[in-house]
Amino acid sequence: MKEQVLHLLKKQQSEFVSGELICKNLGVSRTAVWKHIQALRAEGYEIVSQPRAGYRLAGVPDRLYPQEILSGLKTEFMGRRIFYFAQAPSTNVLARELALAGAPDGALVVAEEQTGGRGRLGRGWFSPAGKGIWCSLILYPPVNPAAAPPLTMLTAVAVARAVRLVAGLAPGIKWPNDLLLEGKKICGILTEMSAEMERINYLIIGTGINVNIENFPGEIANAATSLKACAGRTVSRVELLQAYLQEMEQLYRIWIKEGFAPVLKLWKDLCVTLQRPVRVSSLKESIEGWAEDVDEEGNLVLRLADGTVRHITAGEVSLRPF
Numbered sequence: 001m002k003e004q005v006l007h008l009l010k011k012q013q014s015e016f017v018s019g020e021l022i023c024k025n026l027g028v029s030r031t032a033v034w035k036h037i038q039a040l041r042a043e044g045y046e047i048v049s050q051p052r053a054g055y056r057l058a059g060v061p062d063r064l065y066p067q068e069i070l071s072g073l074k075t076e077f078m079g080r081r082i083f084y085f086a087q088a089p090s091t092n093v094l095a096r097e098l099a100l101a102g103a104p105d106g107a108l109v110v111a112e113e114q115t116g117g118r119g120r121l122g123r124g125w126f127s128p129a130g131k132g133i134w135c136s137l138i139l140y141p142p143v144n145p146a147a148a149p150p151l152t153m154l155t156a157v158a159v160a161r162a163v164r165l166v167a168g169l170a171p172g173i174k175w176p177n178d179l180l181l182e183g184k185k186i187c188g189i190l191t192e193m194s195a196e197m198e199r200i201n202y203l204i205i206g207t208g209i210n211v212n213i214e215n216f217p218g219e220i221a222n223a224a225t226s227l228k229a230c231a232g233r234t235v236s237r238v239e240l241l242q243a244y245l246q247e248m249e250q251l252y253r254i255w256i257k258e259g260f261a262p263v264l265k266l267w268k269d270l271c272v273t274l275q276r277p278v279r280v281s282s283l284k285e286s287i288e289g290w291a292e293d294v295d296e297e298g299n300l301v302l303r304l305a306d307g308t309v310r311h312i313t314a315g316e317v318s319l320r321p322f
């Protein structure tokens with residue numbers, strides 16, 4: 001009901017909507033309308049009320065509220081069910097619990113702030129309140145678990161395309177899962193999966209996008225940047241998240257129907273760490289070589305100085321161009 005009141009106010013844009021019209025449209029009393037208006041105000045919506053004229057929407061808060069994301073979202077299942085948190089330890093952790101409780105395919109978990117945001121290999125992810133998109137998608141892809149790893153690369157393509165559409169910036173992809181602008185990280189992706197031999201129970205794709213962050217803590221200040229810093233303007237988080245969900249649905253469908261090849265082609269066009277010297281480090285070793293290509297499963301094809309070729313799986317390594 002609250003959402004319907006908001007919808008009516010939005011439809012009139014900056015004009016007044018009479019209390020009577022809202023009552024008639026929704027079939028509720030004046031007191032009920034007043035209560036919903038108060039609830040919306042408590043969420044940060046600026047609503048002017050004027051005797052006889054009614055209510056007017058004067059401002060929408062910079063929040064990733066489900067009603068904002070859903071309004072105008074052009075997807076069929078991606079992000080159609082939204083779990084919103086003002087604060088979360090980690091959206092991936094909550095997504096896991098929600099998946100186990102039966103959340104639908106494409107459900108989105110989004111938080112304004114993560115207090116224990118995670119990167120790969122147990123690293124932390126800086127996720128300050130209201131400044132980024134910290135979210136996780138819950139998916140149940142009907143594929144063999146062995147076919148799932150490319151989904152991380154597919155997600156990188158979706159984010160890159162969304163950033164281009166909404167912020168007018170062109171991020172490059174660093175194999176396998178980071179998006180860079182001006183050589184610094186603007187997005188990290190963390191995919192986690194629960195599977196049996198032949199089937200995936202659920203898959204969670206966490207993305208952290210640095211949208212309007214102005215200052216990064218010392219230890220990552222040199223390696224991280226935000227869309228705002230690169231575009232020189234505040235970027236709408238709601239629009240970016242909608243674009244991400246739309247791109248994601250489109251690419252996901254292509255992947256399910258046609259396999260990874262068409263998505264990999266798009267990924268390669270965006271990749272900035274191929275055809276150059278790189279260092280690949282894992283806990284065990286650090287090897288240098290020429291990043292020749294990515295094979296059809298998304299592994300890095302690394303040519304070493306002695307001419308031998310290694311196919312490196314994304315799982316446990318970090319890559320640095322040098």
Ligand code: ATP
Pocket residue numbers: 118119120121123124125126127177178185186187188189190208210220223224225317318319
């Ligand atoms: P790398 O390629 O940098 O070795 P990775 O791809 O293995 O890292 P991720 O899981 O994507 O790692 O990100 C975790 C790392 O990113 C952290 O160790 C930290 O250095 C850095 N980091 C943390 N928060 C942010 C942020 N908001 N923006 C950019 N980088 C961040």
